[in-house]
Amino acid sequence: EVQLVESGGGLVQPGGSLRLSCEASGSSFRNYAMHWLRQAPGKGLEYISGISSDGTITYYANSVKGRFTISRDNSMDTLYLQMTSVRVDDVAVYYCARGDSAWLLYSTFDYWGRGTLVAVSS
Amino acid sequence: DIQLTQSPSSLSASVGDTVTITCRASQDISNYVAWYQHRPGEPPKVLIYAAYTLQSGAPSRFSGGGARTHFTLTISRLQTEDVATYYCQHYNGGPPFAFGPGTKVEI
Numbered sequence: 001e002v003q004l005v006e007s008g009g010g011l012v013q014p015g016g017s018l019r020l021s022c023e024a025s026g027s028s029f030r031n032y033a034m035h036w037l038r039q040a041p042g043k044g045l046e047y048i049s050g051i052s053s054d055g056t057i058t059y060y061a062n063s064v065k066g067r068f069t070i071s072r073d074n075s076m077d078t079l080y081l082q083m084t085s086v087r088v089d090d091v092a093v094y095y096c097a098r099g100d101s102a103w104l105l106y107s108t109f110d111y112w113g114r115g116t117l118v119a120v121s122s
Numbered sequence: 123d124i125q126l127t128q129s130p131s132s133l134s135a136s137v138g139d140t141v142t143i144t145c146r147a148s149q150d151i152s153n154y155v156a157w158y159q160h161r162p163g164e165p166p167k168v169l170i171y172a173a174y175t176l177q178s179g180a181p182s183r184f185s186g187g188g189a190r191t192h193f194t195l196t197i198s199r200l201q202t203e204d205v206a207t208y209y210c211q212h213y214n215g216g217p218p219f220a221f222g223p224g225t226k227v228e229i
Binding site: 044045046047050059061095097100104105106107108109110112113114115 | 154156158160164165166167168171177207209211213214215216217218219220221222223224
């Protein structure tokens with residue numbers, strides 16, 4: 001059974017930085033694209049970033065472009081999201097999810113972690 | 123970017139009822155729609171992909187339909203464990219992969 005476990009969330013000051021991690025088990029992590037999505041309080045799901053299986057192709061939503069960086073370590077079965085210049089509107093539960101192929105095209109999300117909460121306050 | 127709308131935004135039904143949720147896309151997305159169930163405190167779970175294909179392990183009382191710009195998710199024989207928010211997602215091409223605003227189902 002595929003399991004994804006996020007960590008690294010917490011309280012950060014506006015303008016601060018945080019690194020989220022997502023550790024995968026039970027699957028061939030290196031064969032699948034991975035993604036980050038978030039859900040702000042009282043809001044719906046928002047897709048924010050994706051990375052191809054080999055790490056060569058990345059995508060960022062406009063809301064996080066230039067501030068967040070997605071990366072992966074296939075030797076450690078771990079996905080990362082480096083968050084910088086964090087803003088109040090970044091408050092959300094952040095989910096990592098596995099794509100259903102190696103690429104970012106035509107992707108659904110077949111496994112999700114339980115999420116990690118990022119709070120922003122001075 | 124493609125936008126998705128859902129209706130209704132919420133509904134209340136009884137155990138055993140059949141309910142239908144609609145998702146509309148701002149442009150033709152062929153059949154590249156997935157439906158997710160998001161129960162409180164749990165991660166989202168994909169139920170349907172390619173508009174009408176049931177995800178392995180999803181209960182058969184869930185069914186999808188539609189194409190191009192109009193899609194539906196139908197829950198037959200509603201159960202208490204179906205209380206959740208349901209989202210449609212398009213995946214026609216590359217990201218961004220937009221989600222609809224969600225439909226909250228209550229009993």
